[in-house]
Amino acid sequence: MFAKKMFSPEWMQNVYFLVAVMLGIIMFSFARRDSNADMEQLLSNERSIVGSAAISVELEMDKIVSGLQFLGGHSSLQSLWGDARPHSLAVLKQELSHFANISKRFDQIRVMDKSGVEILRVNYGDRGAQVVPEVMLQDKSDRYYVRESLGLKRGQIYISPFDLNIERGKLEIPFKPMLRAASPVADVNGDIQGLLVVNFLGRHAIENLAIVSSGATGSLMFLNSQGQWLFGGPRGADWAFMFPDREQTIFQDKYPRAWKHISENESGQFKGEKGLYTFRTIALTAKEVLVAEEGSQAENISGRSWKLVSMVSAYDLQMISNRPYAVFFAIYVLLLIVLGLITEAKRRKDKELKVALSELEALFENSSIGIAYLKNDRVFNRVNPRLCEILGYSRDELIGRTTKFLYDSPEMFVDIWEAIEDQIKSGRIVQREIQCRHKDGHLIWCNITGNIVAPSEVESGVIWFLKDISERKELERLRSDVDRIMRHDLKAPLTGIINFPAIIAAEGNLNPEQLEHLDLIEESGMRMLSQVNLSLHMYKIEAGTYEYEPEKADIVEVLRKQSRYFKRSGLIYKRDLILLFNGREVSKGDSLAVNGRMDFCHIIFSNIIKNALEATPKGETVTISIHNDSPPRVVVHNMGAVPAEIRDDFFVKYSTSGKDGGFGLGTYSVRMLMEAQLGSVYMTTSEESGTTITAVFSED
Numbered sequence: 298m299f300a301k302k303m304f305s306p307e308w309m310q311n312v313y314f315l316v317a318v319m320l321g322i323i324m325f326s327f328a329r330r331d332s333n334a335d336m337e338q339l340l341s342n343e344r345s346i347v348g349s350a351a352i353s354v355e356l357e358m359d360k361i362v363s364g365l366q367f368l369g370g371h372s373s374l375q376s377l378w379g380d381a382r383p384h385s386l387a388v389l390k391q392e393l394s395h396f397a398n399i400s401k402r403f404d405q406i407r408v409m410d411k412s413g414v415e416i417l418r419v420n421y422g423d424r425g426a427q428v429v430p431e432v433m434l435q436d437k438s439d440r441y442y443v444r445e446s447l448g449l450k451r452g453q454i455y456i457s458p459f460d461l462n463i464e465r466g467k468l469e470i471p472f473k474p475m476l477r478a479a480s481p482v483a484d485v486n487g488d489i490q491g492l493l494v495v496n497f498l499g500r501h502a503i504e505n506l507a508i509v510s511s512g513a514t515g516s517l518m519f520l521n522s523q524g525q526w527l528f529g530g531p532r533g534a535d536w537a538f539m540f541p542d543r544e545q546t547i548f549q550d551k552y553p554r555a556w557k558h559i560s561e562n563e564s565g566q567f568k569g570e571k572g573l574y575t576f577r578t579i580a581l582t583a584k585e586v587l588v589a590e591e592g593s594q595a596e597n598i599s600g601r602s603w604k605l606v607s608m609v610s611a612y613d614l615q616m617i618s619n620r621p622y623a624v625f626f627a628i629y630v631l632l633l634i635v636l637g638l639i640t641e642a643k644r645r646k647d648k649e650l651k652v653a654l655s656e657l658e659a660l661f662e663n664s665s666i667g668i669a670y671l672k673n674d675r676v677f678n679r680v681n682p683r684l685c686e687i688l689g690y691s692r693d694e695l696i697g698r699t700t701k702f703l704y705d706s707p708e709m710f711v712d713i714w715e716a717i718e719d720q721i722k723s724g725r726i727v728q729r730e731i732q733c734r735h736k737d738g739h740l741i742w743c744n745i746t747g748n749i750v751a752p753s754e755v756e757s758g759v760i761w762f763l764k765d766i767s768e769r770k771e772l773e774r775l776r777s778d779v780d781r782i783m784r785h786d787l788k789a790p791l792t793g794i795i796n797f798p799a800i801i802a803a804e805g806n807l808n809p810e811q812l813e814h815l816d817l818i819e820e821s822g823m824r825m826l827s828q829v830n831l832s833l834h835m836y837k838i839e840a841g842t843y844e845y846e847p848e849k850a851d852i853v854e855v856l857r858k859q860s861r862y863f864k865r866s867g868l869i870y871k872r873d874l875i876l877l878f879n880g881r882e883v884s885k886g887d888s889l890a891v892n893g894r895m896d897f898c899h900i901i902f903s904n905i906i907k908n909a910l911e912a913t914p915k916g917e918t919v920t921i922s923i924h925n926d927s928p929p930r931v932v933v934h935n936m937g938a939v940p941a942e943i944r945d946d947f948f949v950k951y952s953t954s955g956k957d958g959g960f961g962l963g964t965y966s967v968r969m970l971m972e973a974q975l976g977s978v979y980m981t982t983s984e985e986s987g988t989t990i991t992a993v994f995s996e997d
Contacts, residue, residue, distance in 0.1 A: 377482070407419075563578045672759075690736050860874055
């Protein structure tokens with residue numbers, strides 16, 4: 298009776314029912330786990346995509362402020378409203394065109410006067426940078442960004458909203474997404490005379506968003522602070538605010554509750570009434586953008602910000618959440634067959650994950666660059682073999698220790714973190730060259746690059762990449778030592794050359810011509826010694842570390858000595874050299890003190906006069922005119938013409954033509970030394986009138 302009941306169809310049905318229920322419960326647990334995992338993966342993926350897109354846009358937008366600040370520091374902008382305006386315009390045309398060609402990000406670079414009328418404009422397009430002819434310059438006083446910028450004070454920067462470019466009152470076709478920045482331009486007296494305005498091409502940022510959004514589950518949207526779509530909006534909504542006749546739909550209209558949360562917070566992720574929202578604020582804030590003080594025309598400008606938002610619809614969320622339960626239902630129906638399929642799929646997934654982790658582990662362990670993962674106040678959490686090799690420590694000696702022992706002093710450990718803390722916390726990449734102490738005690742130079750693992754979450758840790766650059770630093774030091782030794786070793790023989798003519802002259806029995814030759818040798822030696830001493834100043838000027846201390850130089854005495862030297866030299870053969878002071882020949886009692894160094898002035902006019910004599914046809918005259926004007930100036934004229942191919946680059950380094958052994962450094966050093974003395978120099982030339990070089994000294 299018992300046996301018959303055990304193997305009855307009803308018992309079998311109950312067993313399979315129990316098995317099906319048990320499998321169903323197990324599969325339901327799996328489904329719920331996978332659903333949660335998928336949702337977590339979705340949340341992480343959306344944060345990663347929004348973060349990557351935000352970094353891409355921020356890197357692009359940061360270029361507009363750095364570019365404007367770089368251009369605004371050009372000395373020719375200050376002298377544009379002075380006597381050197383023609384020369385300054387010529388220099389600016391060249392420099393702005395060169396900058397536009399290099400950056401490839403600035404559609405227009407303009408200089409305007411205080412009324413909003415363009416003085417200079419450089420356009421960048423398919424053919425590169427083009428200087429706009431004067432007749433085509435425009436009055437931009439009616440444009441909003443000009444009106445708002447005219448109220449700024451010196452050093453302040455205005456950033457416009459992100460919109461489409463308008464030329465001559467019409468939208469430019471094809472559309473050009475544009476971001477504009479403007480800053481006041483002052484003359485040498487510090488008085489504001491106009492504006493420097495740049496149009497930054499925004500298409501690169503938009504294109505990057507399109508690329509990033511292709512991998513997103515949700516819809517990636519780029520909004521301005523008013524919630525208007527710039528990218529990723531419904532059909533016809535992108536840039537709709539630029540078209541008054543188009544239906545004006547903004548994000549707030551479709552998602553009012555979501556917009557309230559997004560507009561009030563910098564970044565975040567939340568579920569709203571219509572789906573999952575992941576957002577991040579992209580801002581050019583007051584830290585980068587100085588704004589007008591209270592009471593000025595631009596007092597309401599407080600920086601610009603945009604919102605990058607990814608939205609996964611409620612339907613998609615439901616689909617992602619329910620997908621594992623659909624699998625559960627299939628497993629429940631198919632029982633053991635479906636269970637087998639799921640088990641195999643799980644095995645494959647674990648295998649793929651294991652392979653991926655193995656590949657990452659291999660890259661970490663075998664990298665040729667040192668890698669360190671630091672957590673909890675710069676404590677080594679993990680290091681690779683290359684890092685141990687560079688620092689001389691084993692892995693066990695590093696793990697769990699703070700990096701403090703690697704620095705030369707505890708103060709340096711604190712100072713470096715204070716210098717980079719804000720960059721690290723904001724998610725920006727940090728790169729520096731520092732000295733670390735090797736285990737054996739010697740210092741090594743390292744190039745370190747670091748970034749936070751999770752933006753705005755310092756506790757997540759920082760990944761640092763370290764490269765040993767000690768060999769390169771040693772080569773740089775050796776080069777500096779060689780330069781210093783060469784300058785030192787040259788001084789000894791030069792001193793002998795300078796003193797030897799006096800010894801010969803003291804022996805007597807020399808005629809006047811021989812004495813003059815000895816005097817010329819001594820003077821040439823002094824000039825060489827001055828140039829050797831000046832080389833260090835030139836290095837500092839080129840490196841941007843030279844600090845000018847005002848001095849007074851008697852420019853008449855400088856030019857009198859230079860004229861005497863060249864009249865004695867063979868360079869003046871069959872040529873004449875005339876020195877004038879206020880229109881008449883220089884007399885014995887003439888003098889004129891200018892703001893400058895005597896040694897700088899000797900080198901400047903030695904180069905100018907030498908070039909003038911070399912370029913002057915035989916039988917012609919080189920005229921040096923000193924003008925006691927305000928500001929003082931020296932004009933050197935000769936009848937030779939500068940070759941057409943180097944006229945625009947006359948004062949540029951290595952610019953030369955037709956001179957054997959010429960390196961194009963003479964005129965370059967003239968410009969560098971004049972600007973180091975807060976002066977300027979410019980050149981005009983033509984086949985008919987010859988060449989005129991004017992050196993203008995700064996006023997008191």
